[in-house]
Amino acid sequence: MQGKILVAGAGGQLGRELQRSVPAGCQCIALSRAELDIGDAAQVRVVFAEHAPDAVINAAAYTAVDRAEEEEAQALRINGDGPGHLAAACAASGARFVHVSTDFVFDGSASTPYPPDAPANPLGAYGRSKLAGELRVREALPAAVILRTGWVYSALGANFVRTMLRLMGEREALNVVADQVGTPTWARGLADACWAALARPQLSGTYHWSDAGVCSWYDFAVAIAEEAQGLGLLARLPAVRPIPSEDYPTPARRPAFSVLDKSASWRDLELPPVHWREQLRHMLREIEES
Template identity: 55%
Template sequence: MKALVFGGAGQLGRALQRAAGDEWQVDALGRSECDITDAAATTAAIANSGADVVINAAAYTAVDKAESEPALAQAINSDAPGVMAAACAASGKLFVHISTDFVFGSGHDTPIATDAPPSPLSIYGATKLAGERAVQAAMPGALIIRTSWVYAAQGANFVLTMLRLMKERDALGVVADQVGSPTAAHDLAQAVLALAAQKARGIYHFTNEGICSWHEFAVAIAEQGQAAGLLTQIPVINAIPTSAYPTPAARPAYSVLEKEATWTALGAPARHWRDALHETLWEITNNG
């Protein structure tokens, strides 16, 4: 099968290219190859691709910056996916759109089902929800995959930020009252391709297994990072409340996604986030 990937230079876009294997031919477009805010260029890229599947791994993910750039977040997260879905519907291609736990907000304390009422707390979450709805309106048979806390060995993400700060500081504070599930981009990429190969439709959730706070995630990064040779010593990692680290955009306190339908479709649950983190940290070590 042939896939066209938007957001090819991002951490998921790169992971999709690495995960493709012999069953997939992947053409990945970054911003320099196609500006997805240009509807005509995006439509033409899809029409000329010869792809069976179009995967939108592009997004405006600067959660706090989106509060001051709502129009740009809207163009990338909402308008562009709608254009992609319409182009795919017109040409008979499967469209896969990657969304986020941030479409949900407060009031949850058990894993959130795919049909739970959305209630985004931020511009980022609202524009991602609008993107989902634009996709569904243009192509009811599209595949939407929500995920959370994505990281990789390259790019801008929590794991790499923590490693940098842990090398620079003797102590740091990390929020302990926001809970979710970290997701390795490689594991997400494999799931995206597997669901696309099955021609899955509707909304699915995917993260690695397990639940933690950002503080627990940071402690694991420190301990495993030292074992992988990335840190010579572990700084003091203080657990702090969200109120002690105010940000322009509000974050959900609980954003664990329910994934039973995904595990059924894939034939097994994803591996635990600690195992995925271990592999990613050793990838960073081996790649210098």
């Protein structure tokens, strides 16, 4: 793979991991929201005219799930309109496009992993805005790749793992929801999947990516505590108590089951599945080494 690759959302977890893993032969133009507001169609056109990218990875998103319930118009502008603007610009210029979406387009009523063609039925404003973005990308550029993911974390930025590490260092015990099930996704692995999708021009349509395996938020928290203590990031092992979602109410409803079927991605992207706990260990080692 060669050429000029525009990464939108360069300041986020995925954006930063994409910049750390640029393939040989590629020039990465990484733009933060301050440099490229994808919700502004005119600004998108100006950036394309200035940089003439050969391909685009959209890692930009409004991710405040609860706040989106009160700011749905803003979420829709970034998550819905923005991907549409990028897709239209790619269609006009002939650039390839990889757009990152979310497991929150599903309602969580399934009991087996969601395949890419499963009917979408988002529960809240965030999921609706991300689904709108998918629809606009498909309309403007059918050759685009939409890569859905969920439970993303990294050593950089604000995320569940870093929050748990902070709380576990401050408290002897904490309660974590045990009836929401999904799969964690290390942003480093997600970045690799984005680059792999971009490197395969024959690919189009919707794919799913997360790490392998299944867990609840409670299981994830227990693993974080055990792995972190093993690496010396925690002086003691805190008590982690499972609770139902009703004991931790939030403005936005979360899907109870958001496990994604990644079999097509593992095949077509030629990337082997790696269990989420192994990826968690890699990420915590990165924190420990830094």
